[in-house]
Amino acid sequence: MTDIVDELKWRGLIALSTDEDALRKAFADGPVTFYCGFDPTAPSLHIGNLVQLITMRHIQNAGNFPLPLVGGATGLIGDPRPTSERTLNDPETVAAWVLRLRGQVERFLDFEGPHAARVVNNLDWTSGMSAISLLRDIGKYFRVNTMIAKEAVARRLNSDAGISYTEFSYQVLQGMDYLELNRRYGCTLQTGGSDQWGNLTAGTELIRKAEGKSVHALGTPLITKADGTKFGKTEGGAIWLDAEMTSPYAFYQFWLNADDRDVANFLRIFTFRSQEEIEELERQTVEKPAARAAQRALAEDVTTLVHGQEQLDRAIAASKALFGQGDLTELDAATLDAAVAELPQAQVGELASIVDLLAATGLVPSKSAARRAVKEGGAYLNNAKVTDEEAAPTEADLLHGRWLLLRRGKRSLAAVELVRTA
RNA sequence: GGCGGGUUGCCCGAGUGGCCAAAGGGAGCAGACUGUAAAUCUGCCGGCUCUGCCUACAUAGGUUCGAACCCUAUACCCGCCA
Secondary structure (H helix, E strand, C coil): CCCCHHHHHCCCCEEEEHHHHHHHHHCCCCEEEEEEEEEECCCEEHHHHHHHHHHHHHHHHHCCCEEEEECCCCCCCCCCCCCCCCCCCCCCHHHHHHHHHHHHHHHCCCCCCCCCCCCCCCHHHHCCCHHHHHHHHHHHCCCCHHHHHHHHHHHHHHHHCCCCCCHHHHHHHHHHHHHHHHHHHCCEEEEEEEEHHHHHHHHHHHHHHHCCCCCEEEEEECCCCCCEEEEEEEECCCCCCCCCCCCHHHHHHHCCCCHHHHHHHHHHHHCCCHHHHHHHHHHHHHHHHHHCCHHEEEEEHHHHHHHHHHHHHHHHHHHHHHCCCCHHCCHHHHHHHHHHCCCCCCEECCCCCCCHHHHHHHCCCCCEEEEEEEECCCCEEECCCCCCCCCCHHHHHHHCCCCCEECCCEEEEEEEECCCCC
16 A cells, blocks of 8 residues: 555645654654534535545545544634634534534545544533633643744734734634543544634644653645646535535536646545546546546546535436537426436526526526626526527427427536426 | 723625715626536626616614714624723
């Protein structure tokens, strides 16, 4: 088996680490217990978190013990964002999100066998803790000078948003998590995004001071895109791992649309393919970019990982049907139904104007926007451009007597179902 | 507690009585070109029953023919001082 540090390195999953040689030695000396935290700041994890989950999986596959941590406590506090103070979520909401994230995390790691993972929640060791204990037993190890030097805090101190004591204290909580996991389970490695680096080192420093032990931290890089825009965001917002929040079809489409310049990186980071396979796909991207073999491989692997084979098959079938060059009216009912099921839908009792229908499906946010879309030539009915704002589909336009396929621009699709009331 | 500054459209940010649905930038959307890509160019970018009307410049009142701009109160934020 290749060295896990080398494995993570060629994949580009290591941006920062405490002491690489010491870490290699720790891995060589036997199984390492490691942790990575996920804060419940939303009802679902998103593809940014996927980097962490995959990193954990690689390390587990190399024979180590993962402790995925769901931040029931840290989620109540919120880590300092670079821009402004967070609004606190109420405890019931956070508790509900903890359960959801827990369920998601469990799909990515192996909870059985010789290197079984174990989910932990930092609320378990913080909820019963007194303020005095926090200040005496933990606070003494933290120097304010060090704390304000951390980038996340420094930026906020220099901004006019300032920073609350609550968020300022976040690093203390996260540092304490590492200490606690070190004491309970002998955890000696924490992984996380490099934007969390200050929080990761808060833990290693605390353990060095409190326990006199030297432990490790590993920061994954911020995922960047060639065009400079933020990774993981689309028109609709974040790409979530929850199928209700981002449909498997939309998820598949997201990866399929990866930039040529990014696709090889994404394959290394988000798939488990070998170096040779990825190099071959890279070659194909150069030789036959229009075939998008690398994008397909990426979309297939990640969709399978997150949603499973069955959902992937459906996403592919729908994509083929909807983006195929064939005439839509030639699609058989079963294929059409399946494809349409992947799209945002609207039900109408009667056929309205194209403008009303576009707005009804949510393809555009308002009727004004719908008019604009038509005016700009960006509105399509059953793959045919609509140029008249007043146009209204007729019975003859219904596919299989039931569906209308609306498109905005090149790739935003939605279906309208005519529901006949008896 | 005192004093000062601030709160503008998705974000940043101009505007300080009519010419303001509000400059500029960013983000976003569309078109051309393409490969459901990128880059580039062009257009759009509060809503509607769309040559007009409605809503909007923290909130609530007021002054005025007329207010994002003036006054009063309230809320929140920031800074300095105690």
